[in-house]
Amino acid sequence: MTADRPEAIERLRDDALRARVDPSGFHALLEGLPAQAREAWRLGMEAPLPGLRRVDRVLLAGVGGSAIGADVAATLASDRCATPVRVVRNYHLPPLTAETLVILCSFSGNTEETLAAFEAVEASPAQGIAITTGGTLAARARAAGMPVFTYQWPGPPRTGLGYGALVPLAILRRLGVLDITDAEVAGGIAAMERAVEEYGLGQAESHAKRLAAWLDGGVPAIIGADLLEVAARRWAGEMSENAKQVAAAYAIPEFNHNQLEAVARPDAHVDPLRFVLLDAPPVHPRNRLRVTQTAEMMQAAGRHVQIADAGGETPLEAILASASLGSWTSYYLGLLREVDPAPLTVMDRLKRALAREQ
Numbered sequence: 001m002t003a004d005r006p007e008a009i010e011r012l013r014d015d016a017l018r019a020r021v022d023p024s025g026f027h028a029l030l031e032g033l034p035a036q037a038r039e040a041w042r043l044g045m046e047a048p049l050p051g052l053r054r055v056d057r058v059l060l061a062g063v064g065g066s067a068i069g070a071d072v073a074a075t076l077a078s079d080r081c082a083t084p085v086r087v088v089r090n091y092h093l094p095p096l097t098a099e100t101l102v103i104l105c106s107f108s109g110n111t112e113e114t115l116a117a118f119e120a121v122e123a124s125p126a127q128g129i130a131i132t133t134g135g136t137l138a139a140r141a142r143a144a145g146m147p148v149f150t151y152q153w154p155g156p157p158r159t160g161l162g163y164g165a166l167v168p169l170a171i172l173r174r175l176g177v178l179d180i181t182d183a184e185v186a187g188g189i190a191a192m193e194r195a196v197e198e199y200g201l202g203q204a205e206s207h208a209k210r211l212a213a214w215l216d217g218g219v220p221a222i223i224g225a226d227l228l229e230v231a232a233r234r235w236a237g238e239m240s241e242n243a244k245q246v247a248a249a250y251a252i253p254e255f256n257h258n259q260l261e262a263v264a265r266p267d268a269h270v271d272p273l274r275f276v277l278l279d280a281p282p283v284h285p286r287n288r289l290r291v292t293q294t295a296e297m298m299q300a301a302g303r304h305v306q307i308a309d310a311g312g313e314t315p316l317e318a319i320l321a322s323a324s325l326g327s328w329t330s331y332y333l334g335l336l337r338e339v340d341p342a343p344l345t346v347m348d349r350l351k352r353a354l355a356r357e358q
Contacts, residue, residue: 008212008216009205011336012212018335021334021338021340022335022340023340027201029154030327030331031196032155033161033162033192033327034192036163037162037165038189039162040165041170043163044149044167044168044174045173045174047147047149049129049147053098054099055099055100056100057083057084057086058077058100058102058103058172059103060088060103060105060168061103061105061113062087062113062114063090065159066106066111067164068230068234068237069105069160069164069166069167069168070105071230071233071234073085073172073178074086075227075315076169076316076319077172080179083177089113091113091116091117092120093117093120096120096121097125097126100126100127101127102121102126102127103129104141105164106131106137107160108133109130109135109139112354114137115140118137122140122144128141130146132148133152133153134150149167151163156342156344158241161320166188169185184314184317187313187317188319188320191310191312191324200328211276211306213336216337219272220248220274220276221247222249222278222326223255224322225251225252225277225279225283225290226252226284226287227319228318228322229249231322231323232250235329236248241341243337243339255294260297263301267302274306275295275305276306277291277295277305277306278309279308282315282317
């Protein structure tokens, strides 16, 4: 059970705190995710997709917030289609063939790793598609005759999950790579809508607020069961970006084959880790059993543990439901830590430093 911290929940009801810590109204971007996802699916299904040849391998190239949606697509494809679908988070791609499709994902269109991937595609017989708001990627892809899916969104890349996930999923469906139905997509979007209703500002108390209160003062360690590994990475990334809080992501069953040995042993040292195990009905039954057994063993060893089941009847619905819970939890954790969720001053400083070395 989540520890009772009524004073923290009360702070999260303070409109003055929110106005001071979140002057840009970052929460509105979370509230807009369901509408964004609907528009993303429409764009992915209706935008021109000319002249592509047969595809026997798909690479999704991107990093950071632009890659997490690609992770969702690759996760759904992993056990549903014969065509390999892989995410590449780096400057270099594996050897490319004429039957390889590279989907280049860059929110800004100026991500240097993704531009390097574009250059590799351009110099090879592979096929490419760009998904971006514009920038250098859009200009260069159009000049190369590559299909470009462009969109506009007022927030940073991490708030563009609808475009990041549903546009690639629509492309994979249209190419016959992945069989995903309109009903599955509608269920995923409905999960995002429920998240706004259940975790949004209108709720005086919610699962997201209670989790944020429990995590405050500790170090989040998020363990995603099975297909929710991608959601765990999303949680950890948003904890770092929205709440400016160090966080780690793990996956079950892999966690049970190494990390469990350390965290399920009694330890007299003060442990700052707060473990959240993500679970949902579509997770493999054996992995669901692993979640409960892992939590019990860790609790017996004195660890701080929660199981978070956001629901969902299909894999896509479960992933988006869990990711949405994480988004709102990270937002409220940032309010408790009194850090503005919007700016990324440290990452921007690194980008400027790298730009000077070009």
